[in-house]
Amino acid sequence: MKSSIWKIFGFLVLTVVLYNWIGYAITDLSGGKKDMSGAVEISPEGGETLYWGKGRCYTCHSLGGQGSAVRGPNHGQFGEKFPMPMGSRATERAIERTEKTGTPFTAVDYIVESMAEPGAYVVNGYKNEMAVVYAPPISLNLNEIKAIVAYLMVQGGDLDMEAIDTAPSEISTKLYSKIQAAQAAGGGDPGAGETVFEDNCEECHSLEGEMIVGPDLSTIGDKGIKFISESILNPAKSITPGFETYEVETKDGTKIVGLKTRDEGGEVDITKKNGDVVTVVQSDIKTISVDANASVMPEDLNEAMTVKDFQDLQAYMIMQKAEKKDGE
Ligand code: HEC
Numbered sequence: 001m002k003s004s005i006w007k008i009f010g011f012l013v014l015t016v017v018l019y020n021w022i023g024y025a026i027t028d029l030s031g032g033k034k035d036m037s038g039a040v041e042i043s044p045e046g047g048e049t050l051y052w053g054k055g056r057c058y059t060c061h062s063l064g065g066q067g068s069a070v071r072g073p074n075h076g077q078f079g080e081k082f083p084m085p086m087g088s089r090a091t092e093r094a095i096e097r098t099e100k101t102g103t104p105f106t107a108v109d110y111i112v113e114s115m116a117e118p119g120a121y122v123v124n125g126y127k128n129e130m131a132v133v134y135a136p137p138i139s140l141n142l143n144e145i146k147a148i149v150a151y152l153m154v155q156g157g158d159l160d161m162e163a164i165d166t167a168p169s170e171i172s173t174k175l176y177s178k179i180q181a182a183q184a185a186g187g188g189d190p191g192a193g194e195t196v197f198e199d200n201c202e203e204c205h206s207l208e209g210e211m212i213v214g215p216d217l218s219t220i221g222d223k224g225i226k227f228i229s230e231s232i233l234n235p236a237k238s239i240t241p242g243f244e245t246y247e248v249e250t251k252d253g254t255k256i257v258g259l260k261t262r263d264e265g266g267e268v269d270i271t272k273k274n275g276d277v278v279t280v281v282q283s284d285i286k287t288i289s290v291d292a293n294a295s296v297m298p299e300d301l302n303e304a305m306t307v308k309d310f311q312d313l314q315a316y317m318i319m320q321k322a323e324k325k326d327g328e
């Protein structure tokens with residue numbers, strides 16, 4: 001009896017020791033890895049490594065005579081088409097962005113925007129096909145993006161590390177937080193997420209401040225990633241006030257389920273899932289009740305999506321913020 005207790009005790013001690021040792025070994029491993037490839041220095045040199053490496057900028061851009069890609073603008077001074085290298089060109093572009101948006105852009109803001117929201121300003125003569133560099137497969141993190149901004153700024157511009165890193169302007173701060181938000185959403189690609197949205201959600205949700213079947217989602221990003229994913233995975237768990245599911249049974253036995261979108265003059269409108277509106281006369285109603293456990297929004301939307309679709313959708317949703325609309 002006693003000896004078996006000791007055996008168990010011995011086993012426990014051994015388990016704890018082993019567990020700690022494995023823990024150490026793993027920390028050692030990942031720590032070691034970090035030193036080799038992880039943290040990049042936020043400097044023009046760090047940016048140069050990324051530009052011609054992980055960032056894959058060179059697959060579309062050249063820099064002066066370096067590189068041969070022509071899909072995107074040359075980032076150096078090159079021929080008649082590019083009289084100014086990127087650092088000084090950015091100052092000129094910033095003036096255009098200031099005029100267009102009414103918000104004062106700096107050269108750094110312009111370069112940050114080129115990467116954070118490539119579609120916001122498309123260089124004349126090019127297509128809107130710049131990669132989303134903070135989404136897969138490129139997946140640059142914020143520090144890496146800052147390093148590349150520094151690298152592009154030294155191409156004929158003044159390097160101001162404060163404006164890039166420690167004390168960014170209001171515009172850059174907003175763009176940085178958007179990049180971080182998209183990354184927090186599992187590194188999804190908001191561009192691909194737009195397509196997922198069009199395929200699965202647009203029939204019920206507007207991003208322009210309108211009410212279709214479900215609530216407007218033009219500022220849904222402000223509610224945070226957790227709220228968004230819960231709303232998609234489990235719509236009935238917290239039903240948006242004003243969008244409760246009504247069940248109406250008429251005196252002739254017909255059942256109608258949907259949102260109550262009008263209730264006046266002795267009539268009730270029920271908007272069904274498919275957007276059809278059924279008008280019922282108050283006096284024909286036998287029972288009307290709210291089903292607190294059901295949402296008009298389908299429960300199984302995520303089943304039709306791949307994990308990538310879901311991450312891309314989340315990244316697109318998190319970018320729908322009130323402040324983004326102001327900047328446009
Ligand atoms: C898939 C091709 C592609 C990749 C990869 C790509 N870009 Fe671009 N980029 C473009 C195109 C096309 C444009 C022009 C259209 C536009 O303005 O969005 C552009 C525009 C730009 C501009 C604005 C240029 C100007 O003259 O005002 C900057 C800055 C920029 N890219 C930086 C980068 C950086 C940094 C990387 C790597 C981290 C990168 N790009 C990766 C295609 C790409």
Ligand code: HEC
Pocket residue numbers: 197200201202203204205213214215217220227228231232235236238239240243244259273274295296297298301313317
């Ligand atoms: C058949 C219509 C319908 C479809 C399709 C639909 N929804 Fe909904 N959605 C609703 C309704 C109705 C509500 C409000 C009731 C609720 O909260 O469940 C809602 C609520 C939401 C909310 C919470 C909004 C808030 O402010 O509280 C989010 C987020 C959302 N939907 C996202 C999506 C996304 C993303 C998709 C596509 C994958 C989608 N919905 C597809 C009808 C729909």
